[in-house]
Amino acid sequence: MTSRAYLVAALAATATAVTTIAACGTAPPMALPDAAPQPVAASASVPAPQAKAAPREHITYPEQGRGTWSEAARQDGGPAGREGQVMRYRVAVERGIEGVTADAFADKVTTTLEDPRSWTAGEQYRFRRVGPGQSADFVVRLATPGTRDALCDGADGYTSCRNGANVVINVARWVKGVPRYGAPLSVYRQYVVNHEVGHRLGESHQRCPRRGGPAPVMQQQTLGLHGCTANPWPYPDGRLHQGPLGSYNDPTPPRDRGRR
Template sequence: MGGLVALPVFAAVGGAVVAWLPSDAGRTSAALAPVESPAPQTTTESPEPESESESESDESSTSPSPSTTPLPQSGPGTFVTAPGGSGRVGKGTPLRYRVEVEKGITISPEGVAAQVERTLADPRGWTADGHSAFQRVSGGPIDFKVRLATPATVDKVCAEAGLDTGGKVNCSVNHDVMVNLRRWVLATEFYPKDVIGYRSLIINHEVGHFLGHGHVTCTGEGQPAPAMMQQIKGLLGCVPNVWPYDNDGRLVTGPSVP
């Protein structure tokens, strides 16, 4: 079964996607019907054991167990906004963002918002560039939205910018960071035991596109995979990594992808 390649045209259309994972269909019992995800994982937010920042118990308190989360293929295209907000993280004028979950998805908006907040506040995240700052809000003017949605809804929004997400992947278009429900719950074959960590990679990768960062690739065997690498296509010798910066504040990057 051939892979569906998403259009690598971030600069041209104001968005970016990653390629379809060929083995994704094998990770569910029926690719186009509500299914159950793999058994709950016993990992932390980051694949790096020396920098654990979230335990399984923390996640289970804010969202349903992955083993019981239905995965509908489509939804109404309307959203529920996570209530409340966060303090500012990072230096400079904060980018205000809203977290939304499509109606009909049995994952709490509060749980998704908590994961997004933790990711964007992590010292290895985009605030390490010294000028990016973020603040979650539930009302008023915003700079971008993080939206967890069914595959069909993600496809529709991304297609408006000319991107083909194939029912499988996420995208960042205009002011919308679109998170595919399947990726949020199932992760990929390269993160089979770190679903929670993969969620941080989704946020870092797609928010990175919103900030203007393009795709890069692996720098060499055994090196950490850049967050802006299309890791869903394969690690190419790199090791899993979900953060844009390392513990010493150095950008984890690689050669640009044309």
């Protein structure tokens, strides 16, 4: 057999063998040379755009502020609530507190007081925020720890208070909340506004009525929950939630210093 005829016969035999093995599904994979890297489509390598996170609030303050105030603008519209005495209030932030404006603080106060779970639910009171220099039944003030002591009956530098027409929110609590509260800072802020405004409406301190249940808003939740759970609303389910009159002999934590 010539060499050319021999080569043709050998190739034919190899093709027959490969076809037979492939048909039985037992052919080993054929070694192939490494493929050249293929370009990746641009759309596959570009991550989807991410939504920008809102800037985090950063409030700073000295231990003792200036004792002067920036006041929020008047709220448009009529009073919140269906029935009851209209309580007019102003909102002010002490100068020297940085990172929150009077209007921004006022928005949170107003949103809390206008919530249907707040004091308007009892239909004894309605609330209307008035502007600088206007007559008001009370003023909600965001104050430094030192000014809080000057305005409140008792100098502890830690808690908030109500004294006369002044509803005083200690900026240290507004920024830091309290330990072991078991709820977000936003919930604590709602609580402290409703608690101190509650004092302006004539409400007294109350105690936890049942372990595992919500604390009354007039419980001193800043100092301890005593088996209750955090609750910022006087009417959490449409009904006034109360506990026995009285308070606990809780120690007040050390006074707060400035935050820079």
